[in-house]
Amino acid sequence: MKILVTGGAGFIGSSFVRMAVRERWAERIINLDKLTYAGNLDNLRDIGQTARYNFVHADIADTEAVEGIFASEAPDAVIHFAAESHVDRSIHSPAPAIHTNLNGTFTLLEAARKYKVARFVHISTDEVYGSIDPPDEADETYPLRASSPYSASKAGSDLLALSYYTTYKLNVSVTRASNNYGPYQFPEKLIPLMISNALEDKPLPVYGDGQQVRDWLYVEDHCRAIRAVLEKGASGEIYNIGGNCSLPNLEVIRRILKLTGKPETLVTRVADRPGHDRRYALTNQKLNRIIGWEPLMSFDQGLEVTIDWYRENHEWIERVKSGEYRLFYELNYAQRG
Numbered sequence: 001m002k003i004l005v006t007g008g009a010g011f012i013g014s015s016f017v018r019m020a021v022r023e024r025w026a027e028r029i030i031n032l033d034k035l036t037y038a039g040n041l042d043n044l045r046d047i048g049q050t051a052r053y054n055f056v057h058a059d060i061a062d063t064e065a066v067e068g069i070f071a072s073e074a075p076d077a078v079i080h081f082a083a084e085s086h087v088d089r090s091i092h093s094p095a096p097a098i099h100t101n102l103n104g105t106f107t108l109l110e111a112a113r114k115y116k117v118a119r120f121v122h123i124s125t126d127e128v129y130g131s132i133d134p135p136d137e138a139d140e141t142y143p144l145r146a147s148s149p150y151s152a153s154k155a156g157s158d159l160l161a162l163s164y165y166t167t168y169k170l171n172v173s174v175t176r177a178s179n180n181y182g183p184y185q186f187p188e189k190l191i192p193l194m195i196s197n198a199l200e201d202k203p204l205p206v207y208g209d210g211q212q213v214r215d216w217l218y219v220e221d222h223c224r225a226i227r228a229v230l231e232k233g234a235s236g237e238i239y240n241i242g243g244n245c246s247l248p249n250l251e252v253i254r255r256i257l258k259l260t261g262k263p264e265t266l267v268t269r270v271a272d273r274p275g276h277d278r279r280y281a282l283t284n285q286k287l288n289r290i291i292g293w294e295p296l297m298s299f300d301q302g303l304e305v306t307i308d309w310y311r312e313n314h315e316w317i318e319r320v321k322s323g324e325y326r327l328f329y330e331l332n333y334a335q336r337g
C-alpha cells in the first residue's frame with residue numbers, strides 16, 4: 001500500500017512514519033509537511049535513506065501542490081495528521097488553526113475525491129467533545145461541544161471529512177484520540193514542557209488549580225490503533241482512541257518530579273487557560289470490540305521511557321527551543337503572571 005501521510009514531521013506523524021518504515025508494512029510512504037515550528041525532519045533522522053520513503057515540503061492548503069502529489073504518487077491511502085495542534089497557540093492566534101485544520105483538510109478531501117483515493121483516515125481528538133463531567137465518558141455518538149479555536153476547527157474538519165463519505169462515498173474514517181505523550185513531542189505540551197523545565201531546574205507553570213483531568217495515551221499505542229483503523233475500520237465511522245489513564249495535571253507533574261528527582265517547590269501556579277476544559281474522558285469500547293485494540297504501555301513505564309529520551313536528547317530540545325519556541329513561551333507565560 002502507498003500511503004500519503006500529512007504532518008509526518010510532527011510528533012505523532014513521525015512516530016507513525018517510523019513505525020511503518022521499520023515494520024515494512026507500507027510499500028511506500030510519502031510525507032507531506034509544511035515544516036511549521038512544530039515540524040522537524042530531525043524527528044525522522046533514524047529512518048535513514050530508503051526508496052520506500054519520500055518527503056515533500058508543502059502546505060496542505062495549497063491545492064496545486066497537493067494535487068501534484070496525488071497525480072505523481074497516486075497514493076492508495078491518506079493518513080491526515082497535519083494540524084495546528086496547540087490549544088494555547090490557537091487562543092493567542094486562531095488564524096493558523098483555521099487555515100490548516102479547516103482549509104487544509106478541505107483541500108486534501110477534494111484531492112482525494114478527484115483522484116479517487118481508496119482510503120482516508122482523518123486524525124482527530126477527544127477535545128471535540130468538550131469538557132465532560134464525571135462519571136460520564138464520551139462514546140462516538142457524544143455531542144460535539146468544542147471550547148477552543150483549535151478544538152472547534154478539529155470538530156469542523158471531522159464533520160467535513162464525514163460529509164465526504166455521506167455525500168461522495170469517499171472511504172473516510174475519523175479517529176479521536178486522547179492526550180498523547182512520548183519521545184519527540186514539542187516542549188510546548190504539558191508532559192515534555194514539565195520534563196524539560198524540571199531537568200533544567202526551571203519553574204513548572206500549572207494553569208489554575210491543576211486539577212484538570214486528561215487521559216494519557218503513549219504515542220506508539222496511538223499509532224498502532226491508527227494502523228488498525230486504516231486496515232480494518234469502516235467507511236463513515238468514528239473511532240475513539242483513549243489511554244485508559246485519567247489523571248489530574250498536578251498528579252502527572254508530581255510523578256515527573258519524582259522520576260527526575262526534583263523538588264515540588266518547582267511547581268508554580270499561573271493564570272488559567274481561557275475556556276479551559278476541566279476533564280476529557282473517552283470510552284474505547286468500539287475500537288476494542290470491533291478491531292481488538294487496547295493500549296499496552298502503562299503510564300509509569302511510558303513516562304520513564306519519555307523522561308529517559310528527553311535526558312538523552314538534550315541537543316534535540318536545545319535545537320527546537322532555539323527558534324520560534326522561545327517567542328511563544330515568553331508571550332504565553334508572561335501573560336499568565
Ligand code: NAD
Pocket residue numbers: 006007008009010011012013032033034035036037038039040058059060061080081082083084085086099100104123124125126154176177178179180181186
Ligand atoms: P504536531 O504539532 O507535533 O505536528 C503537526 C505537524 O503538521 C508538523 O509537522 C507541522 O509542520 C505540520 N503542519 C502544520 N500545518 C501544516 C500545513 N498547513 N501543511 C502541511 N503540514 C502542516 O502535532 P501532533 O501532536 O503530532 O498531532 C498530530 C495530529 O493528531 C493532529 O491532527 C492533532 O489534532 C491530533 N491529535 C493530537 C493529540 C496530541 O496529544 N498531540 C491527541 C489527539 C489528536
Ligand code: DAU
Pocket residue numbers: 085086087088124125126127177178179180188189190191193205206207208210212213214249273280
Ligand atoms: O486531548 C487531546 C489534545 O491534547 C490534542 O488534541 C491536542 O493537540 C494536544 O495539544 C492536547 O491538548 P491539551 O490542551 O489537553 O494539551 P496541553 O499539553 O496543552 O495541556 C494539557 C493540560 O495541562 C491542560 O489541562 C492544560 C495544562 N497545562 C498545559 C501547559 C502547556 C498546564 O497546566 N501548564 C502548561 O504550561
